[in-house]
Amino acid sequence: MSQSTAALFDQMHARSLSDPEGFWADAAKDIAWFKPYDRVLDDSAAPFYRWFVGGELNTCYNAVDRHVEDGRGAQAAIIYDSPVTQTVQTISYAELQDQVARFAGALRAQGVEKGDRVLLYMPMIPQSVVAMLACARLGAVHSVVFGGFAPHELATRINDSTPKVIVSASCGIETNRVIKYKPMLDAAIEQADHKPAHVIVLQRPQETASMIPGRDVDWVEAAAAAEPAACVPVAATDPLYILYTSGTTGQPKGVVRDNGGHAVALRWTMRNIYNVQPGEVYWAASDVGWVVGHSYIVYAPLLTGATTLVFEGKPVGTPDAGTFWRVIEQHKVGTLFTAPTAFRAIKREDPDALLLKKYDLSHFRALFLAGERSDPDTLHWAEDHLKVPVIDHWWQTETGWAISGNPLGVHLFPIKYGSATRPMPGWDVRVLNAELQEVPRGDIGAICVKLPLPPGTLPTLWNADERFKKSYLADYPGYYQTGDAGFIDDDGYVYVMARTDDIINVAGHRLSTGAMEEVLSSHKDVAECAVIGVADDLKGQVPLGFVCLKAGVSRPHEDIVKEVVQMVRDQIGPVADFKRALVVERLPKTRSGKILRGTMQKIADSADYKMPATIDDPGILPEIAEALKTLGYAKTSAIPQ
Numbered sequence: 001m002s003q004s005t006a007a008l009f010d011q012m013h014a015r016s017l018s019d020p021e022g023f024w025a026d027a028a029k030d031i032a033w034f035k036p037y038d039r040v041l042d043d044s045a046a047p048f049y050r051w052f053v054g055g056e057l058n059t060c061y062n063a064v065d066r067h068v069e070d071g072r073g074a075q076a077a078i079i080y081d082s083p084v085t086q087t088v089q090t091i092s093y094a095e096l097q098d099q100v101a102r103f104a105g106a107l108r109a110q111g112v113e114k115g116d117r118v119l120l121y122m123p124m125i126p127q128s129v130v131a132m133l134a135c136a137r138l139g140a141v142h143s144v145v146f147g148g149f150a151p152h153e154l155a156t157r158i159n160d161s162t163p164k165v166i167v168s169a170s171c172g173i174e175t176n177r178v179i180k181y182k183p184m185l186d187a188a189i190e191q192a193d194h195k196p197a198h199v200i201v202l203q204r205p206q207e208t209a210s211m212i213p214g215r216d217v218d219w220v221e222a223a224a225a226a227e228p229a230a231c232v233p234v235a236a237t238d239p240l241y242i243l244y245t246s247g248t249t250g251q252p253k254g255v256v257r258d259n260g261g262h263a264v265a266l267r268w269t270m271r272n273i274y275n276v277q278p279g280e281v282y283w284a285a286s287d288v289g290w291v292v293g294h295s296y297i298v299y300a301p302l303l304t305g306a307t308t309l310v311f312e313g314k315p316v317g318t319p320d321a322g323t324f325w326r327v328i329e330q331h332k333v334g335t336l337f338t339a340p341t342a343f344r345a346i347k348r349e350d351p352d353a354l355l356l357k358k359y360d361l362s363h364f365r366a367l368f369l370a371g372e373r374s375d376p377d378t379l380h381w382a383e384d385h386l387k388v389p390v391i392d393h394w395w396q397t398e399t400g401w402a403i404s405g406n407p408l409g410v411h412l413f414p415i416k417y418g419s420a421t422r423p424m425p426g427w428d429v430r431v432l433n434a435e436l437q438e439v440p441r442g443d444i445g446a447i448c449v450k451l452p453l454p455p456g457t458l459p460t461l462w463n464a465d466e467r468f469k470k471s472y473l474a475d476y477p478g479y480y481q482t483g484d485a486g487f488i489d490d491d492g493y494v495y496v497m498a499r500t501d502d503i504i505n506v507a508g509h510r511l512s513t514g515a516m517e518e519v520l521s522s523h524k525d526v527a528e529c530a531v532i533g534v535a536d537d538l539k540g541q542v543p544l545g546f547v548c549l550k551a552g553v554s555r556p557h558e559d560i561v562k563e564v565v566q567m568v569r570d571q572i573g574p575v576a577d578f579k580r581a582l583v584v585e586r587l588p589k590t591r592s593g594k595i596l597r598g599t600m601q602k603i604a605d606s607a608d609y610k611m612p613a614t615i616d617d618p619g620i621l622p623e624i625a626e627a628l629k630t631l632g633y634a635k636t637s638a639i640p641q
């Protein structure tokens with residue numbers, strides 16, 4: 001039995017590469033089309049590929065209305081569980097349809113039509129899902145910005161996406177702190193060159209935001225006054241959303257997602273990767289501001305007719321490390337998807353999982369982890385205590401769904417710790433060297449994907465076709481460059497080891513050290529700087545800054561460190577978790593002047609490393625090690641000769 005399902009998966013994968021049009025045309029039958037597509041894959045403008053050209057659909061119709069028409073109106077679409085406000089609320093598909101149609105009407109009343117952008121700055125409440133779906137209903141393009149970003153980052157995204165309307169809430173709640181969103185939004189709009197026509201604000205009981213007459217509109221009043229809006233047919237290739245993600249500079253990349261390919265791919269993944277059926281409860285413990293939230297809190301479960309859980313809390317502290325188990329029991333969650341860091345947080349508080357024993361997890365079937373490398377310790381811990389498959393799968397904001405994973409709905413391959421298992425259908429994964437050649441199995445190189453990418457992946461970057469080509473397609477012609485390094489073993493398992501660029505992963509959140517360096521170098525006393533990601537038991541990595549001061553600066557170093565830490569918090573946001581910095585005399589560089597960040601990181605993590613052949617002055621490395629020791633890093637580092 002198990003051998004035949006393994007063979008079935010192999011066949012699926014082979015077919016998806018040899019006959020992508022046939023493979024994805026079959027998957028497209030699960031989506032309701034207003035107008036059938038003319039071609040499954042249009043490669044006439046390669047390397048820009050488009051899926052399901054000529055087809056028309058509406059993503060909101062497929063995620064909501066269709067299920068009501070099919071008799072799921074009374075079924076829960078959303079369960080909102082908020083330990084921080086002591087709220088549990090269930091919203092049926094019929095109620096969701098009503099709320100979304102009304103809010104779409106409210107957006108339209110503020111001038112939003114097909115193709116217009118709407119920016120969302122929202123906490124983890126059901127209204128965030130409603131607002132996203134309302135945009136999809138109108139054919140408007142949403143761009144959700146994570147609540148932990150500061151006004152400056154928000155302003156950058158406002159300028160780039162030029163939204164007609166911004167939707168926000170008066171506050172978010174971080175464990176027991178009320179985070180006022182509206183003043184941050186007002187500051188961002190003040191900073192931005194582009195001004196939205198209107199801001200719709202949901203007033204939460206915990207905080208009443210002050211409103212700007214003429215511009216700001218109350219959510220409840222606007223929805224009550226609105227004429228419910230019907231689903232607007234859009235082209236399969238029209239954008240559904242823009243989601244900004246960290247690039248190598250302070251200017252984030254606007255990843256574009258289309259409607260048709262996205263709906264087809266996500267619906268397919270729910271059955272084949274996650275093994276989730278309509279009517280089941282699926283929980284992605286992430287945030288709507290990240291791609292995991294877009295794909296697996298909102299679209300995939302709702303396209304499936306499943307129940308999605310919107311959780312406003314943390315794995316620990318709301319109120320304790322048993323929260324996840326309580327939610328799983330109370331709402332009969334079958335599948336949980338979160339980042340390894342959440343499990344490290346739980347494991348740290350409750351190493352023997354004593355709290356787990358209080359709950360009945362008999363409905364629970366599988367745990368999926370992504371967002372960062374799953375460390376074997378955490379994986380073992382979760383397996384030992386939960387006694388369900390624990391699946392590491394690898395993906396990116398750009399891809400929208402898993403590049404490699406373990407397809408639970410088809411076959412559960414034996415788990416190898418440290419590997420995100422096998423490439424999923426549609427993904428022709430290759431590991432290449434700098435000469436653009438495939439490396440032997442087991443050798444590390446740049447992980448690339450042979451074009452075309454499957455449906456649901458980014459067709460381009462918002463208003464930046466050239467940047468899209470330069471960032472992902474230029475270095476390895478004919479391939480998509482993932483930006484991750486790793487290897488494939490003899491059994492075809494993919495191991496993702498590290499980024500090849502200056503992106504770091506902090507608590508499953510993707511951040512650019514380049515963006516942080518831009519902030520540090522704007523400090524008046526800083527001559528040059530470097531930011532690296534150092535290993536952290538809880539968050540996987542945390543950023544650490546090095547600053548060299550301008551000649552003649554004699555102010556106390558502690559003051560300068562405090563100031564740069566505050567500057568990153570103010571300009572990028574608390575999510576960057578930039579709390580550590582060191583003042584050093586000089587930075588290690590190559591003879592051509594490139595800062596040796598990789599070497600500094602290895603010294604910090606007490607890892608083995610080779611003296612870079614091109615280093616200009618090896619004598620700087622012991623200085624860096626000494627400085628790092630003052631913060632508890634570089635514990636055992638011996639500088640090689």
Ligand code: COA
Nearest residue numbers: 147148172174286292315339341342345371507508574575
């Ligand atoms: N709005 C405002 N501030 C936010 C925020 C939001 N939506 N989300 C996070 N922040 C703030 C936090 O309050 C914290 O601020 P602080 O420096 O004042 O304490 C800072 O940003 C860092 O947040 P975070 O990295 O989440 O750290 P944490 O200590 O609050 O929680 C974990 C650590 C591991 C429990 C948490 O990151 C987590 O649950 N992660 C797993 C799930 C996940 O989000 N994965 C993402 C992709 S799958």
Ligand code: AMP
Nearest residue numbers: 370371372373393394395396397496510
């Ligand atoms: P994001 O775009 O925020 O989803 O971050 C994507 C990046 O996170 C990837 O390029 C990887 O570096 C990392 N990542 C995500 N999932 C995994 C995983 N399962 N294993 C290793 N790295 C991962």
